[in-house]
Amino acid sequence: MTAIALSSSSAPPLNKYLASTEKKTRDKAIKTLSVFLSDESRDEVPQSEMIRLWKGIFYCFWMSDKPLVQQALASELAELILTTTNMSSALSFLNGFWKTIVREWNGIDRLRLDKYLMLVRRFVNVSLRFLMQHGWDSKICQEYNNILTHQGGPLCPSDGRVSVGLVYHVTDVYLEELDKSHRSSTQDAPKPVPLALILSPFFNLAAQTPLGTTYKHLQTSLFEPLLSSCSLQEASSEEEEDKDELRARKRRRVESSSSDIYASIISNACLDDASAEAKLPSNALRRRILRRLFEVASHAETRDANRRKIYALCNAEHDDDDLSEE
Incomplete structure (x- = not known):
């Protein structure tokens, strides 16, 4: 040839x-x-x-x-x-x-x-x-998020061509592959992962999807494992934590391996801007992620049924913190 x-x-x-x-x-x-x-x-x-x-x-x-x-x-x-x-x-x-x-x-x-x-x-x-x-550059991250969420993207809530199976698969692998990519980095001092920015396509999909099954999958396969992993990281760093409370936190874990899978990103994450923000302790990261979910739920374009579900998740997870306050 x-x-x-x-x-x-x-x-x-x-x-x-x-x-x-x-x-x-x-x-x-x-x-x-x-x-x-x-x-x-x-x-x-x-x-x-x-x-x-x-x-x-x-x-x-x-x-x-x-x-x-x-x-x-x-x-x-x-x-x-x-x-x-x-x-x-x-x-x-x-x-x-x-x-x-x-x-x-x-x-x-x-x-x-x-x-x-x-x-x-x-x-x-x-x-x-x-x-x-590219150092988690905010502009590049946002451009990639737009690819995922705009018409023709796998996380577009309004594109009826998107297969539910594809949405589930992307949701299932995203945090795992994020953690793998971070652990495999050869950079001496990688910038913190802007976790809320990276996950914003999933937050928006949770707010706007018309499918209850899709929302449920996002909550059980992404949000809850992430929040549980943050809790377990926090618990492991507090030697004097009450044993009953530790057991309660462990029961909330969706899979026993989730804390290990996500440990790398949870220990080196910020919220939105890797260039301007320092990495957050796991307890603060968990609070900020919940607050971001709360904020997304309050947006006018969020579906009423989804808003109620996100508020319920935040209420169940926030441990008496007032998420409506900065």
């Missing part, structure tokens, strides 16, 4: 190579895409072209049929985020990924579902590493 070239006018031919039935052809197309995205001399890739490229990438992954090949390709695709030199193109690449996943998710058959679940997990992990690599 002749060398594969990619320019602004050659995305459709590259798509043909990406979706080829021959693995060698697909591999060459991925290498061409990698070289293209890492070329510092190139301008931002237009979103329309990125969406066309992702159509080919999706079917390139569809064609991978052996576990080790799937794992390697999932990692290689996700790592393209970190090697894309143009910031706007990196975000465009992420936007193309999520729009394609949302659009194609319901068409994934049962036999292929596991590998796409893995692909989503890889992209969540590398996306968070990308944000950490």
